[in-house]
Amino acid sequence: xxxxxxxxxxxxxxxxxxxxxxxxxxxxxxxxxxxxxxxxxxxxxxxxxxxxxxxxxxxxxxxxxxxxxxxxxxxxxxxxxxxxxxxxxxxxxxxxxxxxxxxxxxxxxxxxxxxxxxxxxxxxxxxxxxxxxxxxxxxxxxxxxxxxxxxxxxxxxxxxxxxxxxxxxxxxxxxxxxxxxxxxxxxxxxxxxxxxxxxxxxxxxxxxxxxxxxxxxxxxxxxxxxxxxxxxxxxxxxxxxxxxxxxxxxxxxxxxxxxxxxxxxxxxxxxxxxxxxxxxxxxxxxxxxxxxxxxxxxxxxxxxxxxxxxxxxxxxxxxxxxxxxxxxxxxxxxxxxxxxxxxxxxxxxxxxxxx
Ligand code: AOF
Ligand code: ZN
Numbered sequence: 001x002x003x004x005x006x007x008x009x010x011x012x013x014x015x016x017x018x019x020x021x022x023x024x025x026x027x028x029x030x031x032x033x034x035x036x037x038x039x040x041x042x043x044x045x046x047x048x049x050x051x052x053x054x055x056x057x058x059x060x061x062x063x064x065x066x067x068x069x070x071x072x073x074x075x076x077x078x079x080x081x082x083x084x085x086x087x088x089x090x091x092x093x094x095x096x097x098x099x100x101x102x103x104x105x106x107x108x109x110x111x112x113x114x115x116x117x118x119x120x121x122x123x124x125x126x127x128x129x130x131x132x133x134x135x136x137x138x139x140x141x142x143x144x145x146x147x148x149x150x151x152x153x154x155x156x157x158x159x160x161x162x163x164x165x166x167x168x169x170x171x172x173x174x175x176x177x178x179x180x181x182x183x184x185x186x187x188x189x190x191x192x193x194x195x196x197x198x199x200x201x202x203x204x205x206x207x208x209x210x211x212x213x214x215x216x217x218x219x220x221x222x223x224x225x226x227x228x229x230x231x232x233x234x235x236x237x238x239x240x241x242x243x244x245x246x247x248x249x250x251x252x253x254x255x256x257x258x259x260x261x262x263x264x265x266x267x268x269x270x271x272x273x274x275x276x277x278x279x280x281x282x283x284x285x286x287x288x289x290x291x292x293x294x295x296x297x298x299x300x301x302x303x304x305x306x307x308x309x310x311x312x313x314x315x316x317x318x319x320x321x322x323x324x325x326x327x328x329x330x331x332x333x334x335x336x337x338x339x340x341x342x343x344x345x346x347x348x349x350x351x352x353x354x355x
Contacts, residue, residue, distance in 0.1 A: 029146035107139025193219030201296035315339035
């Protein structure tokens with residue numbers, strides 16, 4: 001079917017609704033749904049929190065009594081293929097068939113085991129017309145964290161760092177260097193509210209003593225993850241303050257866990273990034289933001305284990321220092337944030353086969 005701008009508008013609404021679930025649904029995907037009757041939205045909803053009702057269920061529940069009789073003559077738009085499994089909730093395919101919805105438009109497939117095309121097939125077999133791929137690119141991007149988690153059994157990895165206008169990441173003596181402006185700081189905290197875990201290396205923990213919490217935006221804080229090979233980081237550092245859950249990866253015999261503090265032994269070899277991601281996935285972490293420092297970022301880049309990079313270019317120059325990591329692909333997008341510029345990169349190799 002030709003993708004009319006009208007169907008794109010309804011799908012765009014699904015995406016906007018889906019994003020309202022950011023930070024609350026992981027490791028489930030963000031999903032939005034709109035029920036349309038003769039060009040009018042008679043119901044809409046989104047997946048609001050993990051384990052709770054799916055977008056389709058909320059959209060149907062929102063239909064006013066006066067509009068209920070239109071449901072069997074409506075089109076359901078969903079940002080992701082409806083589920084076909086009993087998870088925390090019953091399959092949405094069953095609900096769609098029960099409600100006699102004749103037409104379903106979706107943006108992309110859900111690669112979760114047991115779904116992955118089976119949802120669309122179940123609907124078609126029941127006589128529902130199913131259209132796939134409206135605003136497909138944006139829909140796939142929205143669902144990429146979930147699809148990466150289920151297909152690759154690792155979290156979706158976002159690299160985040162800042163550099164001066166001339167590419168300096170840190171001063172030569174490793175002192176903390178604050179480069180970016182207040183907009184960028186606020187945005188970073190918004191990202192923290194949307195991410196399951198943040199990871200830094202021991203050098204960054206020592207040099208910057210970051211709290212790694214979300215203090216400048218609504219919502220919660222992520223799990224703090226620190227790579228401390230020798231297990232020698234001083235307990236006075238903020239990451240040990242017990243204010244937020246912290247997981248330390250170390251090569252040493254780990255001490256017993258304490259309140260909000262857990263340890264995981266892992267060899268610090270060439271497989272470190274992969275092993276850390278595997279363990280995080282085991283703990284149901286589906287999105288991870290790697291915030292530094294240079295060596296840690298480079299380790300993930302070298303292993304090819306990253307999906308997206310968000311790089312701030314500050315407005316100022318720094319005379320000397322260690323240069324920021326280089327990414328193997330050019331940025332796809334640049335956004336101005338006052339004196340800063342934000343560059344967005346994607347690892348095209350990792351998003352292959354997830355379409
Ligand atoms: C949908 N609509 O809004 C969401 C879906 O354990 P459960 O019951 O939450 O189900 C998990 C499955 O549902 C899994 O395939 C996940 O990707 C999908 N999430 N599906 O139809 C939604 N959030
Ligand atoms: Zn569902």
